[in-house]
Amino acid sequence: MLDGHDVVLLDLDGTVYRGGELVPSAAGSVQDVRGRGVKVRFVTNNAAKSPQAVADHLARLGLPTEPVEVSTSSQAGAAVLAENLPEGAKVLVVGTSALESEVDKVGLVPVREVGEEPVAVVQGHSPDTAWKNLAEACLAIRAGALWVACNEDVTLPTERGELPGNGAMVAALKAATGQSPTVAGKPERPLLDNAVVSAGGTRALMAGDRLDTDIAGAVRAGMTSLMVLTGVHTPADLLAAGPDKRPDHVAPDLSALHRPGAESVVAEQPEWKVRVDDTVLELASNSGKDDPLGALRTMCAVRWRHGSGAIAVRGADPHADSALRTLGLS
Structure with missing residues (x-):
């Protein structure tokens, strides 16, 4: 590949x-x-960590990594700001010190209060973001500041489960300002x-x-x-x-x-046959081969030609039924 x-x-x-x-x-x-x-x-x-912190985390897990190999949404957000603002412009930061550092690296001045007259707002995830931080950003955005969000991920996966992500905080400012940000992340x-x-x-x-x-x-x-x-x-x-x-x-x-x-391209595989109509997709085996991923690629290739959205799936024979069970589709 x-x-x-x-x-x-x-x-x-x-x-x-x-x-x-x-x-x-x-x-x-x-x-x-x-x-x-x-x-x-x-x-x-994730805009909360610096490239060095991400690289260190990967190294601790067993994957040696150089900081230059890490690209974060905080870097992307700072780059968007630099493309739109003159050097030395003040930017109100809602986020961690890692985001603040990226703003500084591109020649802009990070600030934390609207009284310092920022011309832009950049917003990234921080577990310490509070109402006060959102209030400062709200006032700046309402006054006409450029607004850049590092991402709009509504939730953040953690070992405790899905928790509010940066997108949830962005949504609060959207509601309060009637504005939408330029988004830098995926x-x-x-x-x-x-x-x-x-x-x-x-x-x-x-x-x-x-x-x-x-x-x-x-x-x-x-x-x-x-x-x-x-x-x-x-x-x-x-x-x-x-x-x-x-x-x-x-x-x-x-x-x-x-x-x-x-071997991994989404395309019809000779070992499988798929019939689809508006309500049901039926999978059948042509060979008896145990290849659930081949079945999935075949189903996707056929389904995508006909449309999108949820559809009922069924097997036409025991081999197809087994593949669907393995894929969690039955």
């Missing part, structure tokens, strides 16, 4: 690691990519574009577990995409995906990066 690509963009949570552990195939797959001379960039919507292009530029690449491959951020971002950026089934979204989500969220490849994990692309 790496043939023709000079940089691989990798989502983190759900793709490279889950909670406090690496996905089993991740370390070897990333090292193999590097060994092929293909650049790696870890792209994260699925918008700035984060992915900046990651490719930082690697000196031109032919990127994006790998991730989320259709709404990783895959949608790749579609918008015109990048080849790989969905891995190690994180949030499931075969059922994939089958229902609309045109703006459809990956080119689907695989169990990142080990697919080192296999021929034909």
Whole structure:
């Protein structure tokens, strides 16, 4: 799959690691990519941590990483600000010191209060964001300040479960101001574009577990995409995906990066046959081969030609029934 690509963009949570552990195939797959001379960039919507902190975390998990290999939405947000503001302009920061640092690095002046007359607001996740911080941002935005959000992820995955993410705080300011921000993180292009530029690449491959951020971002950026089934979204989500969220490849994990692309491409497989109408998709085996992922790629290829959205799925024989059970579709 790496043939023709000079940089691989990798989502983190759900793709490279889950909670406090690496996905089993991740370390070897990333090292193999590097060994092929293909650049790696870890792209994260989390604006709370610096590239150094992300690299240190990956190293502790068992995946040595250089900070330059990490691209964050805080960097992307700062880049958007720099493109639109003169050097030395004041920016009200709602977020962590990591976001504040990125604003400073691009020649802008981070501030925390509207009384300091900021001409822009940048908003990223911080567990310490309070009403006071949102109030300052609200006043600045109402006064005409440029508003950049590092991402609009409504929830944040944690070991305790899904908790409010930056998008939830952005939604509060949308309601209070009647305005909408420019978004820097996935699925918008700035984060992915900046990651490719930082690697000196031109032919990127994006790998991730989320259709709404990783895959949608790749579609918008015109990048080849790989969905891995190690994180949030499931075969059922994939089958229902609309045109703006459809990956080119689907695989169990990142080990697919080192296999021929034909093995994971979403296309009809000779071992399976699919019949679909407006309400039901029926899967049948042509060979008796045990290949649930081949069945999924075939179902997606056929389903996507006919439409999108949830659809009932059934098997036409025991082999098909087994594949559907493995995929969680029955």
